[in-house]
Amino acid sequence: MRSAVETTSPRFGEAGHWGKEVRSDVHVAFEARDSGGVEISLESRVSPYYGSAILEQTREVLGELGVKHARVAIHDEGALPFVIAARIEAAAGRAGVALGKTSLPKHVPLPAPSPKDRLRRSRLYLPGSEPKYYINASLHAPDAIILDLEDSVHRGEKDAARILVRNTLRAVDFGSCERMVRINQLPLGLEDLAEVVGQSPDLILIPKTEEPEQVREVDRMIGEIKARHGVVRPIWIMPIIESALGIENAFAVATASENVAALTIGLEDYTADLGVVKTAEGRESQYARARLVNAARAAGVQAIDSVFTDVADMDGLSRWGEASRAAGFEGMGCIHPGQIRVVHEAFQPTADEIARAREVVAAFEEAQSKGLAVVSLGSKMIDPPVVQRALKLVERAKAMGVIS
């Protein structure tokens, strides 16, 4: 039972951002009350066009949250409806009301489920507290977008970001991009899962993975939530290895669940763990990256590289990407849309490689049609692994749009 002081003092919560520099976000100040109904004030840079729509939406959201008495002050900077809903819900939650209740925005159709070994050359990081980046992210055509709840979100903003990311997965059309979410380290990450898994993300990244048990725990949790929400499409897992111990356990991590689709590496934390300086050439992480590629391939999953942090250095990015592909990685992270094209070019097979692979594939098809078990090209016999590799390369090149 609450004390008298608690019930009469205002219960206050706020969420979101406003100000001259802010775009596409909204700030909601929520004061829970015990009587007097709902009182809403609105200031918005788009009020001539959407003022009444925002007020109407606010009343709807409050209704769904079961809020009957409150004062809500809204400063809107052109936020889209899914952001407005998320901010109101977060502010109410922080005021200590409507806990356990949600207000979900309209659903856009889900993209086709993601194949386990789909093309993952690039994943564009979108901070979980910056809604302005979401709506146009797919225009830059990365293979994946990644809604980040971990490092790009301030510790005090995790609850609000979680709600925003949940709404984003539901309401934003990311086109043909794979929709990834990076959760927080466990156990905080489990709370993230509870919020987002119901909205069918295609893949979950687990940061600071060191032990297979961490993967199994996440996998179990995803399975439970999927069952509860009736989600049947796959949700893949990409553990991020970011420590010396993680590298030692890479194979065990990669094989911890059949839902692991790829392994990736976080070089900032890894080099910190080693106590070495991270350089642009990356010699200090050569062993770890080679070990990770080997573990991933041994487990039959993709190896995906870290990010390149200097967004102005496109030549450096290009060199990094080419070296990365040569080392066996199939993609890397992007922290700016401008990096995507360079990364795609770096991870694209060369014209020579494609021509050679097509010759092999043609020879293989000819052998098939003649019912021959042995594939030969000119005077040389082609081993089955070479054929397999050529088939995969041609298929990938098609997916990349390099050949038709």
Added chain:
Amino acid sequence: MKAGASEKVELAHNAAGRAVPTMVNGKPQIPFLGTGKYQPRGRKVAPAICSTKDYPDSGDKRVADLETALRKCGLRDGMVISNHHHLRDGDKVALMALEAAARIGIKDLLWFPSASFPSQKGAIELMEKGVIHHIEGSMIGPLGDYCTQGKMRGMGVLRSHGGRYQAIQDGEIHIDVAVIAAPTADFFGNADGSHGKSACGSLGFALADSTYADRVIVVTDNLVSFPCVPWQIQGNNVDYVVEVESIGDAAKIVSGTTQITRSPDRLVIAELVAKFLRAAGIMKNGFSFQAGAGGIALAFVEYLKQLMKEDGVKARFVRGGSTKFLVELLREGLTDYILDGQTFDLDGVNSIAHDPRHVATSPFTSYNYHGKGNFASLVDAAVLGATEVDVNFNANTVTHSDGRLLHGIGGWQNCLFAGCTILAVPSFRDRIPVIVDEVTTMTGPGEMVDVVVTERGIAINPRRTDLLDAVKGSKLPVRPIQDIKAEVEKICGKPARPKLGARPCAVVKWVDGTVLDTVWQVG
């Protein structure tokens, strides 16, 4: 001076279906009749005949200050005083002249700048005091706001650069006194824009003022011995020369470096425009284009440059507003000429001062519709902006969707005569859709707008079946304009239409002097 907006205004529906006043500031108007439909008659106006006997044989036309010059020009209540805007937001001369007029007790001036800028918001006080009656000319920022709040005594008249030249030469407006800011001048009044501490490049916007005004004052902060070479303004048209400490704030006249947009989403638009020009076959040897100084247009030039290099294509000429990006095209041999109407950055100013292939043009050569042709229709492609465009490709450049007047027309209307007119715009800004059912203000009729490029796709005007055919089979995201609009409304929600007032506070003129649309009082 007769009051405009305060009288009961009679409206007529023009050929674009817009309600427009039949009288503006006491003068009868011709409503827009359709493009190419209005046939003007009569002769151009001419200034009075002068005689050299009234001017000093020494050629020295200097007087002590602007006040003296204005008195000698016979400035009286209700006259028309003009300025050019080549010094843009850095201009000090226009306010200097208007304040000098205030000091000698003049009232009810019609201020006729080629454009006004936020730094000239001091003109609001002069309107409040009755020194200025109203403004005819682009009103950018606070002055536009003042106009749409219905506070100006007369009606604003918005004209394109070409339309301003046309209005002067056709006698729609008679300039009593032109005050011309000159980065360099001699005592005879020869003046040039490309040199001096306040260099701005071309002085083309002042050409009509210098040739048609009754009296012409040149104001300079860089007086050189006769002759001032080269001269863009001929001293033979000038009555008085005034030397001042400074005609403008150099930092705001030209930008040291012009910034390309850094917004990744805007870059998507710029790249699509460049790809469109290539796919449509417009980018070919000997072609020409014009792009403004907006962030998207600048980035477009960079993308187009890459494609031109890849395909080994050279342009014959490009049209400025020039920036370092056009200057680089010239220096790298990717265009033979820059034909420049105004100069936006230091690279542009240095280039026009030193490179004979970088040529200053005027609204007469480039844009005037009542001439024996103009350059605008010779340009293969023009890349422009807009605040709104509707499903019939009508576009707005002057007001925001809430009806507030915040921008000018510039050369935009004139550029619509290019072979292919492209509006490069985001599909929405801050949740506000740019593609709408009907534009708030029509600055250009849809039949003249060929392509709208947004980050969500390219809409080609159905009238341009040639362009639709040309890009068929390309990988470009060509979509019906309604499609893009529907997608944006799904994201943003359908916007309410802000209520506009019933009182006209400005009109938009078409290039031929007819009235295309009305800007209504807001709130």
